Amino acid sequence: MPDPLWLLRDLPSPVVLVAGGALIAAEAGLLIGVVLPGASAVLALGVLANLGIVAPALAVGTAAAAAVFGTQVAYLRGRRIGLTSRPYLRKPQLHATALLRRTGPLAFSLCQWLVGARTIAPRLAARAGISYSRFATISVPTAAAWGTSLVVVGYLTGAAYKAICQWLNYGALLIVAAVVVTTWYTTRRRQRPTQA
Structure with missing residues (x-):
């Protein structure tokens, strides 16, 4: 099997960071993010930092900032347009928003660590009527911790x-x-x- 990162080794560091950051932000910020490999992009930034392709501090900063940005975009888009208006998804959305209202900050924190939930939970929080300040108070440090910790894991496994x-x-x-x-x-x- 060829080295999966061989294409990235010859790219300039800023290009790698911008591409990684865009993928991480898109995973949470866009509904298509449900199928995007955001966590893999964060881990890859850590591996690339270990290999000397990007600076470790820049990898951490990019991942944390992109994760925070993506969740904030998702919340704001959820406030404007929600998830979907398909009739068969209305009942699950109602159940999920009720659960978010009941569990509050704990749910935001846990959802950041789950694939798919990172994309949907901020939108549901907005639809549940949870204020932006309450959402941001929990989501910003949680998203930053998620991005930072996965870069560190990627860096440690880079060896x-x-x-x-x-x-x-x-x-x-x-x-x-x-x-x-x-x-x-x-x-x-x-x-x-x-x-x-």
Whole structure:
């Protein structure tokens, strides 16, 4: 398997930081963010910092600022347009906004750490009528802590990056072998005659 970061190694540091920051902010700020790899982008910034491609302080600052910016945009967009008007999603949205009203700050803090919830929770908070000041008081430090901690995790694992890439080569082969063995075993069991 080729090095997944090989394309980024030759790019100027500001380009890498802007691209990473845009992806992190878009994950929370845009509804399409549900499928964007924001957490992977933050971890990648940490790995790139370890490899000397970007400065560690800039990687942390970019990730934290982008995460904070994305959640604030999501809240403001939720206040203006909400999530969706599709009839089959109205009931789940009502349940989710009621849950946010009941749990308040704890829910905002936990949602920042969950894929998908980072995108939807700020919008639901706005729709639930939670004031911006209350939302920002919790979401700003939580989003900054999320971005910072994942960069640090990426930085610490950056030393093992080459070993991980090599392991993934073997891991892919092991997964294929497991699928083949499982398929063979399942097929064989189905073909056995049932005992009376």
